[in-house]
Amino acid sequence: MDLVQQQLWGWNIATYLFFGGLGGATLALGILAELRFNLNKWFGILTSLLGLAIISFGLIWLVIDLINPLRFLLAFWIAGIGHSWIARGMVVITGSYIFGVLYAIAAFFGSTTFKKWMGYIAMFCGFGVTTYTGLLLNANVGVPFWHTPALPILFTVSALSTGCALLMLILAAMKSDEAEHYFHFVEGFDILLISLELLIIFAYLDFARLGNAAVMKSAHLLMGNPLFTIGFVVLGLITPLILEAFASVKHSAKGLAGVASILVLIGGFLLRYLITWAGVFQYPHGIAG
């Protein structure tokens, strides 16, 4: 039995996983704000385009990671849509672009019904982008630490939390009553998401503590890495949770929520990097395999 830490996926993939999730969540939550929380059309247009720009930035890193980046157009050859999460991911990403831009155009020209439908489909696609990044890793049967249903849930919750953090930073700079109202909604939602994330991380590590050899090794790698324990858990989860909980009862504490948002964003990135870094293959080679 060989336990081998995976080397192939590193910073490039982690950067994509982070910005893909962040962009998808920003797109979905930004459109939600305009459609359901009465924020003005410019907020909807700018956040949807910002979300798409963030996804695009992430995709650059994905293309760089190809063996030959010039062959990236083959990614649109989605013959494997029935089984591969990269192919399905390409569909939701393309959908995000198409419906996100259509939504922005409709919002700009004030076409209410068309805008609403394009907005809902774009939100669905944006949510799909946040979800599929976890499912992508989940499909690797050779890495038992990834091959668990907890991972897609963790990544989805974390992506939505980073999306909330980015929107809070934008909303904190705005002065309308609607912005104030949505700010508090997002803040409350983020508190719920971070709490859930803590629960999932706890359950995940408890599962790993008792799991098979490869999963245990992954957990050891994470627990022995200060970037995870101090960087992600303490500074990226617990600190922003306390700050946001404190800020939520004080109406003038947007600065605290701003600091919490930046910590959440850094924590989200660390989470993606560390989870990919801690992937350990369990090759059944050897006499005992």
Add this chain to the structure above:
Amino acid sequence: MARYGMVMNVHACLGCRACMAACSQWNQTPFWAEDFKGKWRTRVTEIEEGKFPEIKRHFFPTICMHCVNPPCASVCPTEATYINKDGVVLIDYDLCLGCGYCIEACPYDARYEYELDDLKKDEFYFGEDARHHQAHVDKCTFCVDRLEEGLEPSCAATCVGHTRIFGDLDDPNSEVAKLVNTGEAKPLGNYMGTKPKVYYIK
């Protein structure tokens, strides 16, 4: 239509690595990388077992398992990885995006990246006979071009100790089928549900 498979008799492997040499010459895989762990379609790994003085040294040959249910094919976004009519898992290099998803998905470490630098080296060493013309993910093909000519895969053909036994699992008279059907040879990591067609006697 056949169902090709291989049996590895680990006891017979003397660690000469002639299979690795033969494979890398025939298939032009990156032998120039000069390490025994990197880019090979087949590898022979040294394993030490036991505790001094009761220590044993084994040589363990590995290869693509040509799974019936291959995780590599199930993650391929372009269906570049496919199973041919004889049950051999192959890659269509023209369709390979080069994302490396299959390398991560393979639980047997059977795949590697054939990079742009490797293409240059391939052309340098083999000139007009170079067989790799684009960057792609590479893996064992059971020497599918040799099978078409009625030859064995080059690793099996060159194996000194009769470790690598190749044949049609559907032919009950073949040596592989007998070893597999009697239960003497068993697959690796069967718990993953991959149903490998490479079996081991250990």
